[in-house]
Amino acid sequence: MKMLMPHDGPDIAPIESSGEWHSSVFWAVVVCAAGLLAAMLAALACWVARRRATLAHKLGGKRGPDKALVFQPPRRATAVRSPGSATHYLRKSPSPTAAPTPATSPPQPQPQPQLQPQLPTTKELSPGGLSPQTPTAPEPLPLSKELADAAATEKVKPTEPENNDGRLGDLHFKLRYEKEKSALVVSVVSCQGLPGREPAGPDPYVKLQLLPDKQHKVKTRVVRKTRCPVYDEDFTFYGLAPHQLAAITLHFVVLSFDRYSRDEIIGEVVSPLSGLQLHSGEAMALCREIQPRSLKMRSVGRGEVLVSLCWQPAAARLTVVLLKARNLPKMDVTGLADPYVKMYLLYNGQRIAKKKTHVKKRTLNPVFNESFVFEVPAAPSASLDHVSLELLVLDWDRVTKNEVIGRLELGAAGTGSARHHWREVQAAPRRQIADWHKLKE
Numbered sequence: 397m398k399m400l401m402p403h404d405g406p407d408i409a410p411i412e413s414s415g416e417w418h419s420s421v422f423w424a425v426v427v428c429a430a431g432l433l434a435a436m437l438a439a440l441a442c443w444v445a446r447r448r449a450t451l452a453h454k455l456g457g458k459r460g461p462d463k464a465l466v467f468q469p470p471r472r473a474t475a476v477r478s479p480g481s482a483t484h485y486l487r488k489s490p491s492p493t494a495a496p497t498p499a500t501s502p503p504q505p506q507p508q509p510q511l512q513p514q515l516p517t518t519k520e521l522s523p524g525g526l527s528p529q530t531p532t533a534p535e536p537l538p539l540s541k542e543l544a545d546a547a548a549t550e551k552v553k554p555t556e557p558e559n560n561d562g563r564l565g566d567l568h569f570k571l572r573y574e575k576e577k578s579a580l581v582v583s584v585v586s587c588q589g590l591p592g593r594e595p596a597g598p599d600p601y602v603k604l605q606l607l608p609d610k611q612h613k614v615k616t617r618v619v620r621k622t623r624c625p626v627y628d629e630d631f632t633f634y635g636l637a638p639h640q641l642a643a644i645t646l647h648f649v650v651l652s653f654d655r656y657s658r659d660e661i662i663g664e665v666v667s668p669l670s671g672l673q674l675h676s677g678e679a680m681a682l683c684r685e686i687q688p689r690s691l692k693m694r695s696v697g698r699g700e701v702l703v704s705l706c707w708q709p710a711a712a713r714l715t716v717v718l719l720k721a722r723n724l725p726k727m728d729v730t731g732l733a734d735p736y737v738k739m740y741l742l743y744n745g746q747r748i749a750k751k752k753t754h755v756k757k758r759t760l761n762p763v764f765n766e767s768f769v770f771e772v773p774a775a776p777s778a779s780l781d782h783v784s785l786e787l788l789v790l791d792w793d794r795v796t797k798n799e800v801i802g803r804l805e806l807g808a809a810g811t812g813s814a815r816h817h818w819r820e821v822q823a824a825p826r827r828q829i830a831d832w833h834k835l836k837e
Contacts, residue, residue, distance in 0.1 A: 564663040564686040565589035565623070567602070567648055571682065573641065573674040580633045580641070583679070584616050587650060587686070590623040590662060597623045598652035600662065604631060607645040608730055618653045642670040650686055658797040663688050697834065698802035699724035699760075701737070701789060704830035705806070705821045712778040714741070714770045716785065718753055719830065720763040724801055727791040732758040734792040735801060741770045742784045742807070748773070755792045780822050781808060789835055802835025 570583040584602050592598060600622070603615040612633050619625035636644070648665040663686035674680065704717040718737055727733035734757050741749040749770050756762035772783055784807025790798045806814045817831040 563589065564591055564650075564688060566683050566685055567650065567665045568681070568683050569648070570679045571669075571672065571674055572679040573636075573638070573677065575638065575675065575677065578634060578636055580636050580644075580674075581630055581679075582633070582646065583630045584627045584648075585681075586624065586626045586628075588624050590625075590650070590686075592623050597621050598660075598662065599654075600625050600650060600652055602627065603649045603651065605647050606633060607647050608643075638675060641672075641674060644669045648684075660797065662686065697723065697725070698836065699789070700832050700834050701787065701802075701804060702830060702832050703787070703804075703806070703817075704828050705785075705817065706828045707780060707821050707825050709778055709825050712772045712774045714772055714780070714783070714785070715767060715828070716751075716770065717767045717828070717830070718764045718787075720761070720765070721789060722761045724760045724762075724789070726760065727799060727801065730758075733760055733801070734758065735762050735789055736792055737764065738788040738790065739768060740786040740788075741772075742786060743773055744782050747786075780818070783807065784809065802837070804833050804835055806833075 566588045568585040568588065570585060572581040572583070573579070574581065582604060584604065587600060587602070590598060590600055599618050599620050601616050601618045603613065605613045614631045616627045616629050619627070645666060645668040648667070650662040650664065651659045652662055653659055665684045665686055667682065667684055672680065699721055700723060701721045702719040704719060706715040706717075707713075708715070716739060718739075721735065721737075724733055724735055727735075734755055736753050736755040738752045739750065740747045751768040751770075753764045753766045756764065770785075772778055772780070784805060787804040787806070789801040789803075791801055792798055804814065806818050808815065808818055810818060813831060813833055817829065817833070820829050820831075821827075
């Protein structure tokens with residue numbers, strides 16, 4: 397019988413069989429994770445491939461699998477260039493009154509309609525269309541409003557006579573008084589033989605007002621490029637009693653329209669109604685010769701102007717005091733004018749400074765009493781030998797161009813009272829010397 401000895405070392409337990417089951421689970425998890433990662437990588441590769449194909453399709457090129465993926469920004473639009481030329485050109489909208497574009501001009505981005513009949517090519521013909529020898533008529537171009545008005549005017553305008561006698565033409569109009577309405581009907585019919593300053597003629601129209609009140613102002617339409625415009629327009633003025641007709645005067649002004657500046661005055665017609673039998677109710681046809689606006693200055697003078705000058709050599713200054721004017725010609729039909737004065741300082745014949753006065757309304761004897769100071773170029777010894785003063789007296793007009801009433805030039809090269817006045821100013825510096833001067837044409 398054996399005796400069991402006491403065991404002094406650690407107890408060693410036997411390995412259980414469940415440890416093998418835990419190790420197999422661990423490896424299964426690892427394999428699953430690896431498979432999932434591989435699937436994700438495959439999906440990413442598919443997405444990259446599709447993205448690559450989409451970009452290649454958008455860029456318009458086919459890229460192989462061995463080429464790198466390039467992201468190119470969209471191209472910026474470039475200017476159109478003329479074939480065979482390195483310079484750029486800009487295309488403008490065609491003007492309705494401009495000449496046709498020459499054949500040598502650069503091609504336009506948009507096709508222009510052909511003005512001449514063109515033979516169709518074989519490609520343009522349909523199986524049942526025209527033969528190559530049959531010309532095709534182009535469709536007519538739509539006319540603009542200005543061209544349509546010009547075409548209509550050219551159809552009705554009569555033959556234009558030549559102006560070689562210096563006349564300004566005639567104005568034809570009709571008058572009719574309607575007693576039951578207390579109305580005066582003025583019909584502007586036409587103008588004949590207007591002067592033409594351009595090869596194609598002026599662009600005339602007529603303005604009408606009743607004098608002396610100047611309250612009723614009307615005007616006709618503009619007829620393009622003609623010396624014999626036809627208007628046939630009626631203007632009715634109401635509230636005129638029969639006894640008031642004798643005191644009324646018709647004032648017609650014939651003008652030429654200018655798109656870029658003030659309209660030019662061709663002439664005027666003044667027709668008083670006194671002595672005309674308008675109470676019958678029938679239209680009365682009248683013809684009056686157009687008179688120039690400057691005709692009233694031929695029989696009378698242009699007036700005088702009172703100017704005071706003072707020369708200061710130390711400061712090289714010339715003081716001009718425009719005091720007043722008198723006996724100016726009648727510039728308006730009412731017998732008055734709206735004068736003002738422009739002054740120019742000339743040095744060696746060139747204008748170097750200018751001044752002007754205020755406008756004095758409705759007077760032939762204006763009083764200005766305005767002072768102006770001109771700086772004279774300071775030479776080694778400042779003097780008035782190379783200096784002159786030019787004065788222009790003008791009649792102000794709100795609508796048309798201001799007319800020159802008269803001119804005056806003060807200086808050493810002047811004549812008569814102008815030269816004498818200038819020498820007195822030079823001989824007596826720092827003194828204010830005034831004198832009357834007649835205006836010249």
